[in-house]
Amino acid sequence: MNDSENWEHLQSLFHLAEMTPEHDRERVLIEHCPDADLRERVLEILRASTVESSTTPKQTPMQAGKIGPYALIRHLGSGGLGSVYLVERMVGGSAQRAALKVLAPHAAGASFIERFYREEDILASLNHPNITHMFDAGLTETGQPYLVMEYVDGLHLDVYSDQHKLSIADRIALFLEVCEAVAYAHRNLVIHLDLKPSNILVTPEADVKLLDFGTSKIIQSDSLLTTTVLATPAYASPEQLRNEPVTTASDIYALGAVLFELLAGRRPGGKASVAIMIERAVREQAPEKVTQAITPEAADLRGVSETRLRQLLSGDLSIIIAKCLAPRPEERYPSIDMLIEDLRRYLDGRPVLARPQTAVYRIGKFVRRNRKSVIAAAAACLLLIGALTYAEVQQERALREGQRALRMQTFLYKLFRLANSNYTGKPSATVPEFLQLGVKMLPQYIKDPTDLREAQMSLAESMFENGDLDNAQQVFTQTIASAKAAKDYDAQAESEAFSGNIAYVQGQNDLGDKLTADALNLSRRPKISHATRVWSAIYFAWNRDNNGFKSDDNVRLLQSAVKEAREANLSPHETADAIYDLGQDLEVRGRLDEAEPLYREALKVYGDDPSALCDRSAVYGDLAELIVMRGDVSRSLPYYQLAYEGAKACAGPDSSLALSEREYIADADMKLGHPADALNIMLQDIPTWRKIDGHTQLIAEPLYFFAQANVLTGHNDEAIAAAREGIDVQTGKIAPTDRRFGVFHMIWAQALFNQQHFAEALPQAQLADRILINSIAISPGAKKINAQAHQLLADIQAKLPH
């Protein structure tokens, strides 16, 4: 029978037949098809189509017997990596229960036992009540690898939460315990890489237990498969799906996905196939919004209505989840501690942590630079190379050659990456990992405690520069303790100064105050190095000045730091940093005449050091700003141009650094009465901003300039849209009384006023006026905005009847 001749007909008859009840089929088919052979053919195909697909012979779990020394009790479950059994082993006369996981052969090669023993120390060091222990590894009789771990009788996190109909707050509280455990593991340099609800158990006593910590580490190294296969695709971070280096940020992604599901009821991304998940990862697609995943059933299981659930998830929680699920690791929370902090803030009803904003004389002060970056990174690398080479000579025979050579090679390769990534301003995902490795390796190579401390500090400083605050802080805590014990005041002061600075960045101001004060005190002792004294002074004064305690003492301290840096001939980069910091401090205070020469001096001291490109661009930007504050906008333009060129060269044309400088050019254009030029710039840049920053408040400032350019060129609707968006992106992240809201309400009011919608403009103008008048306005520009807002309110009131 040749089906191809009747192909179309065959199909339509098939569909007709399948829609018709069986008893009637014969009659209907005859009616539509006179050809008996064809009719028979249709019925044949129809019969074949209803054949049950035989269930595939899945790996049948073992029912009884022994695996190694373990007696099987029962099969607990099967997953992508293999089957898990409850087993028992006699230890000293009593039966000890454990969970034994037989791994699929594709998941681990034979050398995995060796790896288990190599990792054993690290795994054993994971001593946390919420992390299950791994005790043993072996091969079954048929050569399949297995792992033995603590047995936990519990329910999967999501199942438990649904069974107990836990509220959103209770679910978050439970999730926080998960975060604490993962944060603990991260501090011990262990990444999980396969976090998912089924790896998180809750016992009947409501204790959280994380499974499989360390499994990825043991399985991965020599498996030809990539992490993708090992992780569960639905919770795997985009970098895992892209087969790129993984870091702690990958776990943060997975935690975000778990939280998403825990709160909304289903996984982010829905039921996409793995292929499409990989495509999304490669395209760096923005994550799905948690509010889109809500279903009535999910609301019911959380004890609220669907509308209420949407309300609950739409504000801060959706921001927190989106931050975890950012496609690029560097856009996620830099550490789990910050995620924990934000969730606690949410539970306490406090606003979630926005990046700490400091002085407010534009909309917010744009932080232009990365302090000390290249120096610290390069120094750490040189130091490590030195240590490794030294060790090579010393202990050559004792070491396994191949491995060492490989390490050196990897090391040099990473050095390049490191230097390079700072150069381009793009943090590399592998740097933090590499530094962590460095910290772990150091004690094997450097035996002298003072040298070891030095090396650890350098690495920690590099970690800090690379945004790995958690790990940096962890190492500094160690070096502070060891320096203290050894009465090494220099190292203690330096560690405390950096550690204090990190505490400020993480929003722990009390800790920052304490540590920097202690560092400053210690640095006044005799025999302290100049560099330590300079950095202790700078971190003390700078942070106090930027966290609300401005005082002239701080200025004096910075002045003496600069003096010391100059006299002691510290490296040009460090000296220039100190000078620039002092300049900024004076500028913020309005002491422009003193700040300007300092900026110019900093530029000179940085010289043409290519690693100072970003710093120089930053100084140019501040210099331009200073000139604007003096009221000479047209003279500021060439400096903004230099700042822009510099930022382009060091961070790339589409970097937030470069774009920000261009926005200031647009701002200057508007001030000079060329709003059309400004609008042109902003029309170009806003889409780029959206690409780098769709939903955090970094885009607020560009939106402000965009809104302003629109209103000035008569595009009132566009101005309102931009103002509305500017308010949206900042809502929940900064205080509602912040002047960064005020300026948007003002533009909104102005646009409505221009459209003669006076009644609608009134509440916007009132809000703008009330916010702005109560906020600090230091620069003449800011004062002018306040005056304009007030005038606008008066103008609107004059147009209204009473």
Next chain:
Amino acid sequence: MTEPGQITVLLHEWSEGKPASIEPLFEMVYPQLRVIAGALFRGERPECMLQPTSVVNELFLKLIRQRSLKFEDREHFYSLSARLMRRVLVDHARSERRQKRDGGIPVPLHEELAWIDARDAEMIDLDRVLEELEKVDPKKCRMVELRFFLGFTAEETAELLHTSKATVDRDLRFVRGWLYDRLHAA
């Protein structure tokens, strides 16, 4: 060694309607994929456990790393990927040189086909009837490949082929019956 841009050029030509480009394209990507697949079959057990995640992943990353290929032509890209998947499975089955079983065991055609350990003999049979289908109705053959070899959901298949989910479901009911019937007929 493959020139980095070559694959892109060929893929582009193919999508522009030059069917001749498919063969060199295939030959260029396939050997690399075969290596990966080989590693996956390392288990050497009677049933193979192919993890399409990794095959697809490696394939994607190979193709996508060529910067100019930016999923502008998803339809062709995925069709090619699905065909590659099919070929990996069939070639593996052939290389095992296993005896053809007695006919009559239906190949489980559900969406997890590629995820499961289909027996080698069945795979070779399936490939043969798919070739028949290809001749009669290449479009439905693409559909089967996408859905069953690449693990696309019905929605995703529909979206890629610019049709509705209902149509995909409907077409696949027919094709499934037809394929089973042809398998028995042999």
